Amino acid sequence: MKDTPTPEAKSAEPGRNDFVTFENIGKRFGRQVVLNDLCFSVGAGERVTLIGPSGSGKTTILRMLMTLVRPDSGVIRIGGEPLYQEMRGGRLVPASEKHIRAMRGRITMVFQQFNLFPNMRVLRNVTEAPIRVHGVPKAEAEERAASLLELVGLRDKLDAYPSQLSGGQQQRVAIARALAVRPDILLLDEVTSALDPEIAAEVLDVLREVARTTDVTMLCVTHAMRFARDVSNRVLMFSDGGIVESGPPEQIFGDPQHDRTRRFLKSVLEEA
Ligand SMILES: Nc1ncnc2c1ncn2[C@@H]1O[C@H](COP(=O)(O)OP(=O)(O)OP(=O)(O)O)[C@@H](O)[C@H]1O
Ligand SMILES: [Mg+2]
Numbered sequence: 001m002k003d004t005p006t007p008e009a010k011s012a013e014p015g016r017n018d019f020v021t022f023e024n025i026g027k028r029f030g031r032q033v034v035l036n037d038l039c040f041s042v043g044a045g046e047r048v049t050l051i052g053p054s055g056s057g058k059t060t061i062l063r064m065l066m067t068l069v070r071p072d073s074g075v076i077r078i079g080g081e082p083l084y085q086e087m088r089g090g091r092l093v094p095a096s097e098k099h100i101r102a103m104r105g106r107i108t109m110v111f112q113q114f115n116l117f118p119n120m121r122v123l124r125n126v127t128e129a130p131i132r133v134h135g136v137p138k139a140e141a142e143e144r145a146a147s148l149l150e151l152v153g154l155r156d157k158l159d160a161y162p163s164q165l166s167g168g169q170q171q172r173v174a175i176a177r178a179l180a181v182r183p184d185i186l187l188l189d190e191v192t193s194a195l196d197p198e199i200a201a202e203v204l205d206v207l208r209e210v211a212r213t214t215d216v217t218m219l220c221v222t223h224a225m226r227f228a229r230d231v232s233n234r235v236l237m238f239s240d241g242g243i244v245e246s247g248p249p250e251q252i253f254g255d256p257q258h259d260r261t262r263r264f265l266k267s268v269l270e271e272a
Pocket of ligand 1: 029
C-alpha cells in the first residue's frame, strides 16, 4: 500500500517532499493488528488530514510520532533521520532515550481534551516548555507567548487559570502552547470534537490562521470536513490496517473511488 508524496504541498521545499516518512510500519495490540506494513510520506510544510473509521489507527499514528507508542516493525523518519533508531557503526540500532528526546523536541500535539496544566496561568502554560525543555530565556519566551496568544485571540487572558476559561478558549491556549516551541510538525487529534459547533468553528478559524501564517507541517485527524477541505493538501483514508485511498480533498470528498471511503463519508455526514 504505497502512497506517493504529494506534488502539491503548499510550501514544501524542493527535494523535501518526504519530510515525514512511515516505512513498512506495523503495530499490533495483543492479537489485534492495527497497522500493517503502512507506508506513506508527508512533505515539509504539507497539511495532511487523516480520516477513517474508529479504531483504524489514526491516533496511534500521531502517538507514534509523539514517541508515545513504538511501532513493532518498520522505520519512521523525520527529515531523513530515523525516530526510533540511530546509526551506530554503520548499522541502524534502537535509539537511545537522548536521541528520541531530541527528535521529539521538533514535534507537538494538540489533544481532544486540551490537557493544559491546571495549576498554571495561561501565560505560563505557553512558556513552560520553551523555558524548561528548550532553554529559551524567560523574557523571550513570554514575548513570543504573548504574540501567540494574540494570534489565538486570547491576549487578555494571560493571567487566567485554565478552569476560568471556556472549552474553546482552553483549546486555543493549547494551540498557542503547541506553537510556542516552534515545532516542525504539529499534530492535531480531533481538537474540536469536544466542543459545541459554534465554539469549534472559532477554534478551526484559529487553525486556518495558523495554516495561513506558518509553514508548520500538519497532520490532522478531524471529522470537520469543510475545514479539512480548506486547509489540507491531501487526505489519507485509513481502514483495515492501512491507507485505502489518498488524494487532494476535492477528490476524496467529491469523487471518492473506494466503496469504503464512500461508506465512511456517508456515515460522517449523517452524524453531522
Ligand atoms: N494502548 C493500547 N492498548 C491496547 N489497544 C490499543 C491501545 N491504543 C490503541 N489500541 C487499539 O488500537 C486500535 C486503533 O486505535 P486508535 O486510537 O489509533 O484508533 P482511531 O483511528 O484513532 O479511532 P477513533 O476515531 O475512535 O479515535 C483500536 O482498536 C484501539 O482499541
Ligand atoms: Mg483517535
